Amino acid sequence: MFKKISWYKKNIAIVMACSSLSAAVWAGDADVGIITFTGGVTAETCKISTSNGTAASNMTLVMPVVAKDDISAATIDSGGVGRTFFDISLSNCGAGINDAKIAFSSEQFADVTDGTLRNDDTMEGGAKNVNIVLFNNSNSQTSQVIIGRPDDTPQDAILTDSSGSFSFVAAYVPSAQYQSGTNEIVPGKISTNATFSISYY
Numbered sequence: 001m002f003k004k005i006s007w008y009k010k011n012i013a014i015v016m017a018c019s020s021l022s023a024a025v026w027a028g029d030a031d032v033g034i035i036t037f038t039g040g041v042t043a044e045t046c047k048i049s050t051s052n053g054t055a056a057s058n059m060t061l062v063m064p065v066v067a068k069d070d071i072s073a074a075t076i077d078s079g080g081v082g083r084t085f086f087d088i089s090l091s092n093c094g095a096g097i098n099d100a101k102i103a104f105s106s107e108q109f110a111d112v113t114d115g116t117l118r119n120d121d122t123m124e125g126g127a128k129n130v131n132i133v134l135f136n137n138s139n140s141q142t143s144q145v146i147i148g149r150p151d152d153t154p155q156d157a158i159l160t161d162s163s164g165s166f167s168f169v170a171a172y173v174p175s176a177q178y179q180s181g182t183n184e185i186v187p188g189k190i191s192t193n194a195t196f197s198i199s200y201y
Helices: 068-073
Strands: 008-015 047-050 058-062 081-091 099-105 116-118 130-136 155-158 164-174 191-200
Touching: 058 081, 068 081, 068 164, 099 164, 116 191, 130 191, 155 164
Parallel strands: 008 058
Antiparallel strands: 008 191, 047 081, 081 164, 099 155, 099 191, 116 130, 130 164
């Protein structure tokens, strides 16, 4: 029996926030072979909602206003500041789905230097040199969510009675470009976003 796999992608905005196969064809002699790909797709996934029970199609997480100096003193290792907790819940999962994994990406805002999310500092009144860091907050995983990098380990949810959840913490940290005295944090609005992808097994 093959493994059942499906994908679900949605956006999460933080306010204050498939693989592809390519083929190359060239002239000249070449050995020719056949690769067979096998897999499966399940017709049913899960109902996805946020911590307050609302549908998580495009969720918005409102974070607190924090002082510039507090962000300047924060680090990823210290957990950042303005820590805001949120869950993404799964329910009514289809038959045969026992496990789910979640991963985050952001083509526009991922800072691959440290795996955080850059602020949209092009908007009017946007803060500069402030990023958002995400942390896993499950019983078995509290590491940083490394956005936009292949070394990230997706959070795993074992489903019980067709339900499960993913838990996270979002926090402010200085951007990798921040330098005290030369490239300071500029106060302002924060807005960034990421896409989450859930794979079912």
